[in-house]
Amino acid sequence: MKTPFQLNKDNYHSSEANNYYMSVSQFKSAIECEASVIAELEGNYERSSSLALTVGSYTHSAFESDQVFDEFVEANRGIIFNTRGGKYADFKQADSMIKAIKNDRFAMFALEGDKEVIFTGELFGVLWKIKVDAINHGRKTFTDLKTTQSLSKRYWSDKYSKYVSFVEAFDYVLQMAIYREIIYQNTGAYYAPYIVAVTKETPPNKAILHFDQSRFEFELEYVKEYLPGIIAAKLGKQEPKRCEVCEYCRATKQLNNTFEIEFLLK
Ligand SMILES: [Zn+2]
Numbered sequence: 001m002k003t004p005f006q007l008n009k010d011n012y013h014s015s016e017a018n019n020y021y022m023s024v025s026q027f028k029s030a031i032e033c034e035a036s037v038i039a040e041l042e043g044n045y046e047r048s049s050s051l052a053l054t055v056g057s058y059t060h061s062a063f064e065s066d067q068v069f070d071e072f073v074e075a076n077r078g079i080i081f082n083t084r085g086g087k088y089a090d091f092k093q094a095d096s097m098i099k100a101i102k103n104d105r106f107a108m109f110a111l112e113g114d115k116e117v118i119f120t121g122e123l124f125g126v127l128w129k130i131k132v133d134a135i136n137h138g139r140k141t142f143t144d145l146k147t148t149q150s151l152s153k154r155y156w157s158d159k160y161s162k163y164v165s166f167v168e169a170f171d172y173v174l175q176m177a178i179y180r181e182i183i184y185q186n187t188g189a190y191y192a193p194y195i196v197a198v199t200k201e202t203p204p205n206k207a208i209l210h211f212d213q214s215r216f217e218f219e220l221e222y223v224k225e226y227l228p229g230i231i232a233a234k235l236g237k238q239e240p241k242r243c244e245v246c247e248y249c250r251a252t253k254q255l256n257n258t259f260e261i262e263f264l265l266k
Contacts, residue, residue: 007118007129015041021120021129022231024175027223030230033243035252038233045248054079055090059147060133062098064115093200097147100204107196110143110208112136121185123178124227130182135191142183143194146172150199151207159222167195167209176211177219 005020018026019041030037039045054076061072073080080091087095101107113136120129135142148166155169167173176193183191192210199205232238242249 007120009116009118012118012129012131015043017129019234020127022123022126022227023129024171024178027178027227027230028171028174030233031226033246033249034230034233034240035242036246036248037230038240039248039252041234048247051079051090055094056147058091059094059098060116060145063101063111063133063145093202094147096202097198097200097204100206101145101196101198104206107206107208110134110141110194110196111145113139113141113143119182119186121182123181124224126227126231128178128182130179132179132183135183137187140187140189140191141194142179142191143196144172144175144179146170146195146197148197148199150201151197151205166197173211173215174219174222177216178223180216181220 005017007017007021011017026037036045036047040047058069058072058076058080061069080087082088086092101111111134113134115134117132117135118129119132120127122128132142133144146166148170151166153166154163155166157164157169160168172195176195180190180193183189195209197207197209229238229241233240244250244253
């Protein structure tokens with residue numbers, strides 16, 4: 001019998017963990033491009049780590065604990081500080097976003113609870129791993145911190161066939177729907193999800209968002225529909241679909257056809 005993979009803080013993002021478990025971010029990446037996800041799992045491709053990702057981790061660590069934040073800053077000094085000892089613009093902006101939340105009592109109330117908690121569960125026939133920013137067992141709530149450009153920016157969504165907010169555009173409703181199910185499997189109760197959103201504007205705007213429960217069914221149906229293809233590709237039973245536009249696909253593209261100029265624009 002295969003022993004279950006013991007997840008912890010250090011191996012949560014490892015390729016071993018990603019091979020063993022499905023996650024919301026893996027699912028989202030695979031919807032965009034299966035080929036790049038499979039190549040990554042096989043160790044044939046490394047997603048270039050973006051500055052935005054580091055700034056995101058920096059911001060999150062500030063709400064985990066002072067110790068975690070200090071350790072993060074220490075480990076990433078070269079990325080955070082310029083040669084004159086000041087912080088680069090992105091981290092100065094992150095500082096102002098952190099301050100905007102920390103100075104708001106209701107936002108801090110929403111973030112109260114255990115931080116960065118890992119859960120696993122089984123959904124649609126596969127094992128999932130999730131990491132919750134803040135979970136409060138007393139209130140039966142969980143809260144995710146999200147940074148965004150603007151609270152009211154509109155994004156075109158092929159998935160919803162309409163203009164949507166950043167919450168739908170970045171599949172945060174899908175994330176909350178999956179987290180809700182996995183937390184239910186671990187606690188026996190459906191916890192209410194919240195998002196504490198803070199914007200990159202100067203000064204930052206902020207909001208605490210809740211969800212109408214009717215939104216979750218659609219997201220679970222969506223996952224149920226697209227997951228089997230992704231799993232088949234992951235198990236090597238099906239050729240992974242290439243998006244032909246991402247970094248991985250561009251780097252490995254071999255042309256074998258022409259197309260009419262009409263198809264240049266998406
Ligand atoms: Zn691709």
